[in-house]
Amino acid sequence: MWRPLLLLAPLLLVLRPPPEAAAGPLSTSTCWIIDESGRRVKLACVNWVTHTEVMVAEGLVKQPLDVISEGIASMGFNCVRLTWPLFLVTDYNLAAVTVRQSFLSLGLNESVAAILVNNPSLVDLPLLQAYKAVVRNLGENNIMVILDNHISKPGWCCNNTDGNGFFGDKYFDPDVWTRGLTKMAGMFCDATNVVGMSLRNELRGPKQNVNDWYRYMQRGAEAVHAANPNVLIILSGLSFDNDLSFLSRKQVKLSFSSKLVFELHWYAFSNGHAWKNGNPNQVCGNISASVMRRAGFLLNQGHPLFLSEFGIDLRGTNANDNRYLGCILGLAAELDVDWALWTLQGSYYLREGVLGMEEFYGVFTYDWCKPRNATFLHRISTLQSPFQGPGLISETKPYKIFFHPTTGMCVVRKSLLVPFQLGPCDESEAWDYTPQHTLALKGTLLCLKAAGDGENVNTGVDCSDSASKWELISDSRMHVSTKMTATDGGRLCLDVGQDGSTIVTSSCRCLGNDIRCDPESQWFRIIDSSRAVVRMYF
Ligand SMILES: *[C@@H]1O[C@H](CO)[C@@H](O)[C@H](O)[C@H]1NC(C)=O
Ligand SMILES: *[C@@H]1O[C@H](CO)[C@@H](O)[C@H](O)[C@H]1NC(C)=O
Ligand SMILES: *[C@@H]1O[C@H](CO)[C@@H](O)[C@H](O)[C@H]1NC(C)=O
Ligand SMILES: *[C@@H]1O[C@H](CO)[C@@H](O)[C@H](O)[C@H]1NC(C)=O
Numbered sequence: 001m002w003r004p005l006l007l008l009a010p011l012l013l014v015l016r017p018p019p020e021a022a023a024g025p026l027s028t029s030t031c032w033i034i035d036e037s038g039r040r041v042k043l044a045c046v047n048w049v050t051h052t053e054v055m056v057a058e059g060l061v062k063q064p065l066d067v068i069s070e071g072i073a074s075m076g077f078n079c080v081r082l083t084w085p086l087f088l089v090t091d092y093n094l095a096a097v098t099v100r101q102s103f104l105s106l107g108l109n110e111s112v113a114a115i116l117v118n119n120p121s122l123v124d125l126p127l128l129q130a131y132k133a134v135v136r137n138l139g140e141n142n143i144m145v146i147l148d149n150h151i152s153k154p155g156w157c158c159n160n161t162d163g164n165g166f167f168g169d170k171y172f173d174p175d176v177w178t179r180g181l182t183k184m185a186g187m188f189c190d191a192t193n194v195v196g197m198s199l200r201n202e203l204r205g206p207k208q209n210v211n212d213w214y215r216y217m218q219r220g221a222e223a224v225h226a227a228n229p230n231v232l233i234i235l236s237g238l239s240f241d242n243d244l245s246f247l248s249r250k251q252v253k254l255s256f257s258s259k260l261v262f263e264l265h266w267y268a269f270s271n272g273h274a275w276k277n278g279n280p281n282q283v284c285g286n287i288s289a290s291v292m293r294r295a296g297f298l299l300n301q302g303h304p305l306f307l308s309e310f311g312i313d314l315r316g317t318n319a320n321d322n323r324y325l326g327c328i329l330g331l332a333a334e335l336d337v338d339w340a341l342w343t344l345q346g347s348y349y350l351r352e353g354v355l356g357m358e359e360f361y362g363v364f365t366y367d368w369c370k371p372r373n374a375t376f377l378h379r380i381s382t383l384q385s386p387f388q389g390p391g392l393i394s395e396t397k398p399y400k401i402f403f404h405p406t407t408g409m410c411v412v413r414k415s416l417l418v419p420f421q422l423g424p425c426d427e428s429e430a431w432d433y434t435p436q437h438t439l440a441l442k443g444t445l446l447c448l449k450a451a452g453d454g455e456n457v458n459t460g461v462d463c464s465d466s467a468s469k470w471e472l473i474s475d476s477r478m479h480v481s482t483k484m485t486a487t488d489g490g491r492l493c494l495d496v497g498q499d500g501s502t503i504v505t506s507s508c509r510c511l512g513n514d515i516r517c518d519p520e521s522q523w524f525r526i527i528d529s530s531r532a533v534v535r536m537y538f
Contacts, residue, residue: 024036024037025192025195025230025231026041026195026196026232027232027258027259028232028258028259028260028261028303028304029258029390030302031298031299031300031302031303031304031305032304032388032389032390033232033261033304033338034389034390034391037391038390038391039390039391040386040388040389040390040391040392041144042078042336042338042384042385042386042389043078043079043144043146043195043196043306043338043339043340044076044077044078044079044338044339044383044384044385045077045078045079045080045081045144045146045308045338045339045340045341046072046075046077046079046080046081046340046341046343046344046363047080047081047083047148047308047309047340047341047342047343047344048080048081048082048083048343048344048345049083049150049343049344049345049348050082050083050084050085050131050134051083051084051085051150051151051154051155051157052154052155052156052348052349052350052351053106053154053155053350054102054103054106054108054111054154054349054350055084055085055088055094055102055127055131055154056099056102056103056115056122056127056130056349057082057130057131057134058344058345058347058348058349059344059345059346059347059364059368060115060118060119060122061111061114061115061118061349062114062118062346062347062367062368062369063118063368063369064118064119065119065122065133065134065137066137066140066141068364068368069137069138069140069141069143070141071364071368072138072141072143072344073141073142073143075363075371075377076377076380076381076384077143077341077384078142078143078144078384079143079144079145079146079195079340080138080143080144080145080146080344081145081146081148081198081308081340082131082134082135082138082145082146082147082148083148083149083150083151083201084131084147084148084149084150084184085149085150085151085152085153085154085155086149086151086152086153086171086176086177086180087152087153087154087171087180088127088128088131088154089128089180089183089184089187090176090179090180090183094127095126095128096126097126097127098123098124098125098126098127099115099122099123099124099125099127099130100112100115100123100124102127103115103349106349106350108349108350108355111349121133128187132187132188132191135147135188135191135193135194136191138193139191139192139193142193143193144193144194144195144196145191145193145194145195146194146195146196146197146198146232146234146308146340147184147188147194147196147197147198147231148197148198148201148308149177149180149181149184149197149198149199149200149201150201151164151171151201152164152171152172152176152177153171156351156352157201157202158201158202158204158240159204160204160205160206161205161206165202165203165204165205165206165207165208166203166204166205166206166207166208166209166212167207167212167216168207168212169205169207174216174219177200177216177220178216178219178220178223181197181199181220181223181224181227182223182224182226182227183227184197185197185223185224185227185228185231186227186228188228188231189227189228189230194231195230195231195232196231196232196233196234196261197224197228197231197232197233197234198234198236198263198308199217199220199221199224199233199234199235199236200217200220200236201236201241202236202240202241202265203236203237203238203239203240203241204238204239204240208238208239210238210246213238213246214250214252214253217235217252218252218253218254221233221235221252221254221260222254222255225254225255225256225259229256229259231259232259232260232261233254233259233260233261234261234262234263234306234308235252235260235261235262235263236262236263236265236308237262237263237264237294237295240265240270241263241264241265241308241309242264242265242266242270242294243294243295244262244264244294244295244298245293245294245295245297247262247298247301248297248301251301260303261303261304261305261306261338262295262298262303262304262305262306263305263306263307263308264291264294264295264305264306264307264308265307265308265309265310266291266307266309266310266328267309267310267311267324267342268312268318268320268321268323268324268325269320271283271287273320274287274320275319275320275321275323275324276319276320276323277515278515279475279510279512279513279514279515279517280323280326280327280476280510280517280518280519280520281474281475281476281478281479281510281511281519282475282476282513283323283327284323284326284327284330284475284476284478285474285475285476285477286475287327288327288331288476291331296331296335299335299337304337304338305335305337305338306337306338306339306340307332307337307338307339307340308339308340309340309342310328310332310339310341310342311341311342311343311361312324312325312361312376313360313361314360314361314362314363314372314373314376315360315373316373316376323520325379325405326405326406326520326523327405327476329379329380329383329405329408330403330405330476330478330523330525331525332383333382333383333387333403333405333525333527334403334525334527334528336386336387336388336389336527336528339383341363341380342361343359343361343362343363344362344363344364345359345362345364345368346358346359346362346363346364346365346366346367346368346372347359347362347366347367347368360372363376363377378408379405379406379407379408380408381408382403382408382409382410382424382425382426383408385531386531387401387425387527387528387529387530387531388528388529388530389530392530392531392532398528398529398530399430399431399432399442399528399529399530399533400430400431400432400433400439400526400527400528400529401425401428401429401430401431401526401527401529402428402431402480402494402524402525402526403425403524403525403526403527404422404496404523404524405478405520405523405525406496406520406521406523407422407496409422409423409424409425410422410423410424410425410427410428411423411428411494411503411524412424412427412428412429413429416459419456419457419458419502419503420456420457420458420502420503421501421502421503422496422500422501422503425529425531426531428529429441429442429533430442430443430529430533431448431526433470433526436463436469437469437470437471438463438468438469438470439470439526440463441459445461446459446460446461447459447460447461447463447468448468448470449463449465449467449468450467450468450482450484450492450505451467451505452484452486452487452492452505453486453487453492453505453506453507454497454504454505454506455504455505456497456502456503456504457494457503457504457505465484466482466483466484466485467482467483467484468482469482469483470482470483471483472526473491473493473508473511474508474510474511474519476519476523478519478522478523478524478525479493479494479508479511479519479522479523479524480493480494480522480524480526481493481494481508482505484505486506486507488507490507490508491507491508491511492505492506492507492508493505493506493507493508493509493522494522494524495521495522496521506522508522509522
């Protein structure tokens with residue numbers, strides 16, 4: 001397949017099929033989620049809130065349902081993690097309450113007028129029927145749904161003492177929960193776009209303990225599977241879904257197989273202000289290692305890991321969030337995990353007593369009419385399709401690509417005559433990282449070479465000198481450093497040049513303890529990819 005010959009014009013092979021709807025129920029195979037044909041389906045979801053007091057999917061006062069669903073698809077998401085409060089299905093007093101009545105009971109009279117304009121057909125539906133209409137509409141737009149039991153008592157979530165945190169809390173009776181899960185699972189038996197259920201969001205609080213976790217989560221999983229054997233069973237960890245480390249000592253025991261997925265939540269604030277107050281390389285290295293110990297190890301145990309909440313303030317003004325994002329995107333690309341961004345809604349009907357609160361983590365603007373931050377969406381777009389897994393059109397072995405989390409792009413070269421630049425990851429060359437520490441273009445005799453401080457990198461055939469040897473250094477392991485020394489005697493690292501695109505080498509930054517320093521233009525993850533190679537040198 002790989003013919004080591006050097007021609008000047010690369011051949012453009014566009015082999016990647018357009019995204020399709022998943023065929024049939026999903027299941028798991030090692031750490032991947034697959035469809036009935038055995039092909040990997042990567043969940044690239046966005047969270048959508050329906051668990052607050054109103055119990056109506058947010059945004060329906062702002063835009064027609066179908067416009068919102070189309071917007072989700074056009075932003076590249078193939079899936080929604082749709083939250084629901086347990087009492088919506090277990091409290092018989094709520095069964096008959098309509099959307100209109102729910103708004104009115106909370107004094108949201110103007111919302112009724114607005115929803116009458118945008119979604120007249122939903123206003124007089126009972127709450128559960130409205131929830132179903134949302135699921136159905138997402139299906140019509142080819143969007144998969146994860147039903148996420150977010151809380152019991154409708155309202156904003158979550159804190160340690162809100163009575164919804166763990167089995168036995170005031171609003172969290174395990175029997176009621178199991179009954180609710182059974183009902184919900186059965187109700188969506190025929191909805192083919194409902195591919196999974198998150199059994200309970202962010203277990204937490206003073207009552208949390210490992211024994212009860214196994215006892216009740218296994219029971220809940222069996223109940224859901226009995227009511228609907230098609231859905232993936234998604235289990236959250238302890239401590240706000242930050243901790244699944246107990247699974248390294250004891251496995252979950254279930255009567256069925258190939259349906260189990262674990263979910264992890266990871267925000268910047270999960271570690272307080274660590275990102276802002278530390279050296280970015282050290283913090284990224286430390287926290288990534290900790291995430292691997294708390295959850296990442298599950299991939300090696302052969303379970304899919306669903307990063308079901310992560311996100312940032314999309315105004316780009318939160319330094320803690322900004323630093324975290326480059327790190328988490330690098331790790332998410334490397335592990336190629338399934339994920340759900342927090343969050344869709346640009347605003348809430350009513351949150352924590354505030355009418356029409358804006359959500360700055362939401363991908364829609366306040367009025368839900370356009371994306372809040374197109375740059376951010378571009379940055380995550382390559383993570384919306386799989387790099388690895390069964391069924392990708394690929395060579396038999398994965399190859400390496402250079403992912404640049406700060407831009408969401410990869411190192412590419414349009415021809416041998418132009419310098420390496422940032423470009424779409426789908427157009428990356430296939431690289432090998434050899435035991436000799438060279439970075440070789442697969443199928444050629446060429447390897448990557450540094451040319452000096454501020455100079456463009458290039459390729460050459462003499463791969464034995466120090467300019468051709470590359471190491472991953474710094475605590476983040478995201479600096480790709482050559483052994484060629486800089487003019488000042490220090491190390492040279494891959495970097496993005498002044499024009500914001502050309503790949504150069506420059507002095508490695510932030511290798512010490514400096515907390516103000518920003519290394520991000522030098523952050524690259526050399527990751528495995530089995531995507532079809534678009535550009536090859538024959
Ligand atoms: C809201 O609507 C209800 C029912 O139509 C009505 O009884 C109530 O007075 C209205 N409240 C306000 C503040 O307009
Ligand atoms: C926790 O949440 C409950 C319910 O939303 C709220 O009443 C309470 O004030 C919150 N406690 C803290 C410490 O934020
Ligand atoms: C990283 O972890 C090490 C050892 O666990 C610790 O000494 C160091 O302070 C941590 N650094 C940061 C920036 O968190
Ligand atoms: C989008 O986010 C980036 C940082 O990621 C920020 O610089 C930019 O100002 C944001 N754009 C908008 C429209 O908020």
